[in-house]
Amino acid sequence: MNRWLQNFGIAFGLLGITWGVADGQSPAPPAPAPPSSASPVPARAEEAELGVHGFANSGDVRIHYVTRGTGPLVVMIHGFPDYWYTWRNQIPTLSEKFQVVAIDQRGFNESDQPEGVENYTLDKLVGDVEAVIRHFGQERAIVVGHDWGGMVAWSFAMTRPEMTRRLIILNLPHPQGLARELATNPEQQRNSAYARFFQQPDAAATLTPEGLAGWVKDVDAYQKYVVALRRSSMEGMLNYYKANYPRPPYQPSTEPFPKVRCPVLMFHGLKDKALLSPALNGTWDQIDNELTLVTFPDADHFVQHDVGDRVTRIMADWLNR
Numbered sequence: 197m198n199r200w201l202q203n204f205g206i207a208f209g210l211l212g213i214t215w216g217v218a219d220g221q222s223p224a225p226p227a228p229a230p231p232s233s234a235s236p237v238p239a240r241a242e243e244a245e246l247g248v249h250g251f252a253n254s255g256d257v258r259i260h261y262v263t264r265g266t267g268p269l270v271v272m273i274h275g276f277p278d279y280w281y282t283w284r285n286q287i288p289t290l291s292e293k294f295q296v297v298a299i300d301q302r303g304f305n306e307s308d309q310p311e312g313v314e315n316y317t318l319d320k321l322v323g324d325v326e327a328v329i330r331h332f333g334q335e336r337a338i339v340v341g342h343d344w345g346g347m348v349a350w351s352f353a354m355t356r357p358e359m360t361r362r363l364i365i366l367n368l369p370h371p372q373g374l375a376r377e378l379a380t381n382p383e384q385q386r387n388s389a390y391a392r393f394f395q396q397p398d399a400a401a402t403l404t405p406e407g408l409a410g411w412v413k414d415v416d417a418y419q420k421y422v423v424a425l426r427r428s429s430m431e432g433m434l435n436y437y438k439a440n441y442p443r444p445p446y447q448p449s450t451e452p453f454p455k456v457r458c459p460v461l462m463f464h465g466l467k468d469k470a471l472l473s474p475a476l477n478g479t480w481d482q483i484d485n486e487l488t489l490v491t492f493p494d495a496d497h498f499v500q501h502d503v504g505d506r507v508t509r510i511m512a513d514w515l516n517r
Contacts, residue, residue: 243262243281243284243420246262246264246281246284246287246288247262247263247264247287247291247296247298248262248263248264249261249262249306250262250263252327252328252330252331252332253327253331254302254320254323254324254326254327254328255323255327257302257307257308257310257315257320257324258307258308259299259300259301259302259307259308259324259327259328260280260299260300260305260306260307261280261297261298261299261300261328262280262287262297262298263295263296263297263298263332264287264288264291264295264296265290265291265292265293265294265295265296266294266295267293267294267295268293268294268295268337268338268361269294269295269297269329269332269334269336269337269338270290270294270295270296270297270337270338270339270340270515271297271299271325271328271329271337271338271339271340272286272287272296272297272298272299272340272341272345273299273301273325273339273340273341273342273344273345273346273348273349274298274299274300274301274304274342274343274344274345275341275342275343275344275345275346275368276343276344276433276436277408277409277411277425277428277433278304278342278343278345279300279304279305279421279424279425279428280298280299280300280305281298281417281420281421281424282298282342282498282500282501283296283298283340283500284417285500285501285504285505285507285508286500286504286507286508286511289508289509289512290508290511290512290515293512293515293516294338294515295332297328297332299324299325299328301321301324301344301345301348302315302316302320302321302324302432303316303428303429303432303433303435303436304424304428304429304432304433305424305425305427305428306427309428309429309432310432311431311432312435313435313438313439314439315435316432316435316436316438316439316440317439317440318347318348318351318439318440321348321351321436322348322351322352322355322356325339325348325349325352326352326356326359329359335358335359336358336359336360336361337359337360337361338361338362338363338364338515339352339353339360339361339362339363339364340363340364340365340366340511341364341365341366341368342365342366342367342368342498342499342500343366343367343368343497344368344436345368346365346366346367346368347368347371349363349364349365349368350363350365350368350370350371350456351371353456353457353458353460354453354454354455354456355454357454357456357457357458360456360457360458361458362458362459362460362461362515363456363458363459363460363461364460364461364462364463364511364514365460365461365462365463366462366463366464366499366500366507367463367464367465367468367471367497367498367499368471369464369471369475369476369479370453370475370476370478370479370482371449371453372449372453372478372482373474373475373476373477373478373479374471374475375442375446375447375448375449376448376449376475376478377472377474377475378442378446379446379447379448380448381472381474383472384472384474384475385446387469387470387472388470390470391437391441392441392443392444394434394437394438394441395434395437395438395441395443399434400430400431400433400434401430403430403434405421405422405425405426405428406422408421408425409421409422409425411497411498413501453482455482455483455484456482456483456484456485457484457485458485459485459486459487459488460483460485460486460487460488461488461490461510461511461514462476462479462487462488462489462490463490463491463492463499463500463507463510464476464489464490464491464492464499465491465492465494465495465496465497465498465499465502465503466491466492466493466494466495467493467494467495467496467497468495468496468497468499469496469497470497471497473491476489476491488514490510492506
């Protein structure tokens with residue numbers, strides 16, 4: 197792994213749920229689940245209309261995906277606690293002119309869930325995306341990522357520039373900005389306390405699928421999320437934080453990141469409390485190409501849902517120009 201990747205905590209994947217904890221305290225309970233008149237049921241059949249399911253091999257780890265459409269390849273990467281279905285608002289429109297491939301990251305839903313923190317380092321997550329692109333017989337792709345998927349997408353663009361046609365990031369500032377804010381901004385430090393909790397050895401025992409799905413506002417989608425998170429590995433999901441998230445004392449980056457060479461489109465919901473907007477400052481200095489930044493004052497962390505129609509329209513227009 198490159199030295200800059202190790203030293204500067206490039207994997208700053210952050211959960212869009214504010215846990216409201218301080219160091220040394222237990223986390224507040226997750227948000228209550230939406231009311232439901234029925235227990236969650238297997239959702240695979242209901243999700244099938246969004247695309248064809250399959251698997252790509254990344255070494256000895258199988259990566260589950262859903263694909264739809266034909267054309268240039270678009271690989272979409274979810275965050276935490278999430279799965280491929282997070283892109284349900286975007287897949288139908290994008291697949292009109294592109295082959296969309298929405299993956300489950302390792303540890304989540306139907307992808308393999310290897311044991312051990314060492315199996316969740318960022319280089320392996322980037323390798324999973326490369327394996328998916330190769331699986332479809334392509335040399336390059338448009339890469340889209342939200343939250344943890346956003347950090348994987350940033351990292352892919354920096355380490356695989358020849359494979360990155362365009363980059364779309366949702367609510368995950370560039371790692372240089374995140375490192376700066378985590379080192380200098382007390383509010384960001386406080387709001388990242390949940391990530392330090394997730395690094396504790398027994399953190400997974402405190403989580404439930406129902407609690408982790410509490411951010412999902414739609415009742416039908418909530419049921420699908422509970423099913424997907426029951427399939428997922430709690431330890432595997434938290435290994436993203438244990439393997440990659442920096443530990444205090446936090447320090448700003450002192451070594452430059454590789455410049456992103458492709459055009460970049462960023463979305464950011466300004467109500468996000470886990471990823472504060474000051475981290476966006478200076479993003480343009482990290483990109484050796486065009487940057488389009490779109491902020492939504494009324495959207496939270498899950499911007500692809502909060503303002504899904506607008507995100508989809510802007511995304512499609514940007515890709516088609």
